[in-house]
Amino acid sequence: MGPGRACFSGADGVVGRSPGPAIRDTRRRSGGRGEGMAAVHLAEGLADGIDALLTAAAAVAFLRRRGLLPLVVLLLAADPLWSLGLQALGPPLGLESTPLRQVVTAVLSDAPLWGAFALGLSRLLGPEPRPGPSRPGVAGR
Amino acid sequence: MNAIAFIFRPVWVAALNFAHLMALLLAAGAAWAAPRRYRRLAAVMLLAALGWGVNVAVSLRMATLPVGGTPGTALAWAQFAGDLPVWAAVVVGLAAARRGASRGGA
Numbered sequence A: 001m002g003p004g005r006a007c008f009s010g011a012d013g014v015v016g017r018s019p020g021p022a023i024r025d026t027r028r029r030s031g032g033r034g035e036g037m038a039a040v041h042l043a044e045g046l047a048d049g050i051d052a053l054l055t056a057a058a059a060v061a062f063l064r065r066r067g068l069l070p071l072v073v074l075l076l077a078a079d080p081l082w083s084l085g086l087q088a089l090g091p092p093l094g095l096e097s098t099p100l101r102q103v104v105t106a107v108l109s110d111a112p113l114w115g116a117f118a119l120g121l122s123r124l125l126g127p128e129p130r131p132g133p134s135r136p137g138v139a140g141r
Numbered sequence B: 001m002n003a004i005a006f007i008f009r010p011v012w013v014a015a016l017n018f019a020h021l022m023a024l025l026l027a028a029g030a031a032w033a034a035p036r037r038y039r040r041l042a043a044v045m046l047l048a049a050l051g052w053g054v055n056v057a058v059s060l061r062m063a064t065l066p067v068g069g070t071p072g073t074a075l076a077w078a079q080f081a082g083d084l085p086v087w088a089a090v091v092v093g094l095a096a097a098r099r100g101a102s103r104g105g106a
Helices: A022-030 A037-064 A067-095 A099-109 A110-123 B003-033 B038-065 B073-103
Strands: none
Touching: A037 A067, A037 B073, A067 A099, A067 A110, A067 B038, A067 B073, A099 A110, A110 B003, A110 B038, B003 B038, B038 B073
């Protein structure tokens, strides 16, 4: 991100950073120089570590118990690493070679977040699930 | 940059930011009106949307800074803080999922 990752149009024309990787935008924009870079490096390292830990925990939780909530949590947690991977793979794969590809890549970098929002909101705003048939032994509950 | 990209990019930026704002408002509204059984999911969505909003605000502030300029310690930690609501959403969701598992329920 991490949902670094807000969308903006900076002076250099970069768009579509979602929350998460925002911290990395600071370093990119500064060129890795200047006052405060030690704090940037520290914050970036901490953010990456927390992202990795939470993604691993969410993956384990999803594998143990499949369901909408664990899937939403996994998508939210994995978004920073997904964005980071796209940022790393972008130049070698030519994903940022044209302005149009840059926009598409920026949209793709937010894909897990959009997925999480779509899944969660569809449940919250959708119709109530109909109760299924009573299971033996639990009738009347 | 060609003419199409020159026009296309601001449109995409505006559309994405508008979509982010709509997602934030939808999550807030849905959390407000959510049935009791979905309140944990609603809390996760609301925290994630809050984090998204904070990141948009920080990034908009950052976009006004000169490229190559000094980012500043405060801005670096403000961006770090922007991730906190999203991390909180993940932690709340993990706790809710674990609680559901311990009950053996869906």
